[in-house]
Amino acid sequence: MDPSCPLFPQPPPLQLQLEPGLPGLELPTLDLERVGGGEGRAALAAACRDLGVFRVANHGVPGELRGRLLEIGKKLLGRNPFELKKAQPGYFWGTAALQSLRVRDVNWLEGLHVDLVPACSSSPPPSSSQAGDGGGGDDGWIRIRALMAEYGDHMARIARKVFDALAAELGLDGDQTASYLAERDGFLRLYRYPPCPSASSCLGMEPHSDSSVLSIILSQDHHHDGGGGGGLQVFRDGAWRHVTPAPGELLVNLGDMMTAISGGVYQSVRHRVLASRPGTERLSCCYFAFPQEDAIIQAPDGISSMYRPFSHREFREQVQADIKATGSKVGLSRFYATTSR
Numbered sequence: 001m002d003p004s005c006p007l008f009p010q011p012p013p014l015q016l017q018l019e020p021g022l023p024g025l026e027l028p029t030l031d032l033e034r035v036g037g038g039e040g041r042a043a044l045a046a047a048c049r050d051l052g053v054f055r056v057a058n059h060g061v062p063g064e065l066r067g068r069l070l071e072i073g074k075k076l077l078g079r080n081p082f083e084l085k086k087a088q089p090g091y092f093w094g095t096a097a098l099q100s101l102r103v104r105d106v107n108w109l110e111g112l113h114v115d116l117v118p119a120c121s122s123s124p125p126p127s128s129s130q131a132g133d134g135g136g137g138d139d140g141w142i143r144i145r146a147l148m149a150e151y152g153d154h155m156a157r158i159a160r161k162v163f164d165a166l167a168a169e170l171g172l173d174g175d176q177t178a179s180y181l182a183e184r185d186g187f188l189r190l191y192r193y194p195p196c197p198s199a200s201s202c203l204g205m206e207p208h209s210d211s212s213v214l215s216i217i218l219s220q221d222h223h224h225d226g227g228g229g230g231g232l233q234v235f236r237d238g239a240w241r242h243v244t245p246a247p248g249e250l251l252v253n254l255g256d257m258m259t260a261i262s263g264g265v266y267q268s269v270r271h272r273v274l275a276s277r278p279g280t281e282r283l284s285c286c287y288f289a290f291p292q293e294d295a296i297i298q299a300p301d302g303i304s305s306m307y308r309p310f311s312h313r314e315f316r317e318q319v320q321a322d323i324k325a326t327g328s329k330v331g332l333s334r335f336y337a338t339t340s341r
């Protein structure tokens with residue numbers, strides 16, 4: 001038996017004492033078409049400085065695409081994890097980042113990992129209109145991958161727009177602006193947080209900050225039972241705060257690379273996801289954008305950084321080594337400068 005799959009419906013071994021989340025955190029909503037200049041850019045920079053998370057409206061991702069992605073995802077995931085693991089490349093139970101590392105994973109979720117297809121690729125993915133009905137058969141899996149490819153194009157476009165505005169705000173040069181966001185090398189994860197028999201003492205996803213430059217979250221617009229949020233919480237002023245889903249909007253959160261690129265001026269926000277209560281489930285789709293592998297991450301001249309320059313490869317290797325050694329990511333604190341520049 002595969003040790004990384006749970007024995008349904010047995011609850012996970014770790015019993016957490018979860019503080020009740022505080023009411024929804026007020027988040028700014030930015031108009032994507034306006035983040036490039038003037039007031040829009042100032043509002044974006046303020047959100048990144050003060051919160052590290054914001055909503056995006058007017059993003060141009062069709063509602064039908066968003067709806068179908070989550071709806072078909074819901075049909076396909078939520079079957080037998082043992083079977084899915086055997087049959088579907090990219091399927092995972094538990095935390096995706098821990099899959100190959102053989103460390104204890106207590107998170108109550110499953111999902112599908114899909115890499116974006118680089119724009120220069122000679123073999124494009126199947127178009128979303130080519131495959132069957134989105135049901136549970138192979139057609140459904142072909143269709144979800146096609147939908148994710150289409151959705152991924154939008155994510156790359158949005159990430160580039162947001163990043164370019166921040167790069168201009170920080171005064172990055174052209175090379176940095178290009179290499180600090182390899183938006184086509186990003187990936188998507190479609191998550192299902194299944195009902196958890198001990199939802200009040202376990203998590204869907206443990207507290208973490210993303211290792212990305214930025215991440216974009218699409219989630220079901222429903223409310224977590226009794227919580228006032230959708231299951232996602234961010235850590236703010238010493239407490240976990242619900243992030244209430246806003247219909248039609250996307251959520252952007254900054255990752256560690258953006259913190260380092262900005263010399264600590266912009267925040268990568270700590271967040272977690274509650275486990276779904278019995279009888280409920282939550283679907284979300286997250287996109288993660290990273291710098292190029294060999295990009296040297298450092299703040300632009302004029303910003304005194306608390307981090308030493310490092311390559312993105314070095315960061316990834318350190319994260320992997322720390323997870324192997326301790327079970328969790330240490331992250332940016334590994335890269336503090338001994339003296340500030």
Ligand SMILES: O=C(O)CCC(=O)C(=O)O
Pocket residue numbers: 189191205210217219232271273284285286
């Ligand atoms: O499912 C969500 O809303 C958030 C997932 C998340 O934080 C992650 O994948 O890093």
Ligand SMILES: [Fe+2]
Pocket residue numbers: 208209210215271
């Ligand atoms: Fe995250």
